[in-house]
Amino acid sequence: MAPTWTLFLLFPIIACATVTSKKVCGPPPVTDGVDETTLKRVYEAGEEVALTCEQGYSPSTPTTQRITCLASGEWTQSDLACSLKMCPIPRPLQPLARGRTEAPFKSVLNYTCDDGYVMQGANESRCLHDGSWSNPPPLCKAVNCPLPTPPRDGRIVHDQPVTGTSTMYGQGWTYECNPPKAPSHERGSCRADGRATEPPVCREVSCSIPAGIPNGFITFAVMRQHGYKEKVKYGCNEHYVLDGEAEVQCQNTGTWSVRPVCRAPCKVGIKRGRIFYNARKLWISDLKPNRVLHREPVVFYCRNRAEKCGYPVASTCDDGTLDIPECFVEPGKVEYTLRASSLPSEITMCAASPPASTTSPAGPARPA
Structure with missing residues (x-):
């Protein structure tokens, strides 16, 4: 009997599971x-x-x-x-914060003191998470100096009363020497580094015979050398104006203080026309003598042709020079004689003066 073969095919069983992502x-x-x-x-x-x-x-x-x-x-x-979160800026600092009253979290304020002042407290403060600052604003306390030493043969005159053994930054004083001596420097002060100015040396000083000034004179003075702090007085010739201090003083350097200057009068350089001068409106021919003093204003009249009206322009005497405004047109003889009522000074004044070239600051208010 033939053998029987049985074939077993083994198929793998694959389990399929559905995966949901x-x-x-x-x-x-x-x-x-x-x-x-x-x-x-x-x-x-x-x-x-x-x-x-x-x-x-x-x-x-x-x-x-x-x-x-x-x-x-x-x-x-x-x-x-x-x-x-915001931190309120301290009120004294608000002007420096350009009107802001708060600063945001993590902001930093940096503090400094002016020269001559010492800081007491922290130089910075940070805005914290709870809306407060890490440090209060510091104080700036003025530097103190020991009282100054007076000069030999002299004394000190303080600008303000002094108590105790020190003086604060910025306070000053004057050094004086026993006559006829003069101090090598007259002023002293408490400095930013906490030291007082060193005292001066007292020495004899004299100034040369005072010099005259053009168009002026020295009043009641003996022409001799003068000692420290002696004074002489200047004046000006008639119609000249004194510019500067009338009195000059012999200084501790052996030189005179600045002498004044006598400023010259001016002539109004027009032949025909009307001006406003010294609170009066007058024809140039009535200005007798034809002279205005230094720094005195003179008003001329110009014409606005578009508006058919007149307007005033001022010029000021400056040491012998009086510039005529560019807009001023001097009338001819016929117009000035026969048609004076049509001149810019006589017609209706403009409601507003147009821009005009002037050689001096604005003059007085527009005359009626």
């Missing part, structure tokens, strides 16, 4: 100031996250904001906004 959420989107230290990189659908603000930031809502990771991989919306 489940979406996850990344870190939630946040705005500036939201605390990110507790956030994860990946969240499962359905997980919730409580959003809070960092230190130094204030939440826009009083309750905790919660957002949820959705099955779509997106987050629910959040209304949380975090704003910087």
Whole structure:
């Protein structure tokens, strides 16, 4: 009997399982100031996250904001906004802050003192997370100097009464020597480095015979050398104006203080026309003598042809020179004699003067 072979085919049984991909959420989107230290990189659908603000930031809502990771991989919306906390700027500093009254969290105030003042306190302050400053504003205390030493053969005259053994920065004094001596320097003060000015040397000083001035004279003075602080007085010839101090003094340097100058009068350089001078409106022929003094204003009249009106322009005498405004047109003989009523000085005055070239500061108010 022939053998029977039986073939067994073994087929592997493959179990097929259906896998459903489940979406996850990344870190939630946040705005500036939201605390990110507790956030994860990946969240499962359905997980919730409580959003809070960092230190130094204030939440826009009083309750905790919660957002949820959705099955779509997106987050629910959040209304949380975090704003910087503010620190009130100290009132004495507000003018320097250009009107601002608050500074945001992490701002830094840097303090300095003027020369001659020493700072007491911290030189900077930071706006903290709770809306306060890390340090109060410091105080700037004036530097003190020991009382100055008087000069040999002299004394000190303080500008303000002094008590104790020191004086404050900025306070000054005058050095005086016993006559006829003069101090090598007259003024002293408490300096920013905390030291008083060194005392001067007292020595004899004289000034040369005082010199005269053009168009002027020395009054009641003996023509001799003069000692320290002696004075002479100057005056000007008739119609000349004194410019500067009338009295000059012999200084501690052996020289005179600045002499004054006698300024010359001016002639009004027109032949025909009307002017306003010395509170009067007058024809140039009535200005007798034709002379105005230094620094005195003279008003001329110009014509606005477009508006058919006149307007005044001032010029000022300056040491013998009186410039005529460019807009002034001197009338001819016939116009001046027969049609004077049509001159710019006689017609209606303009409501407003147009820009005009002048050679001096604005003169007096427009005459009627």
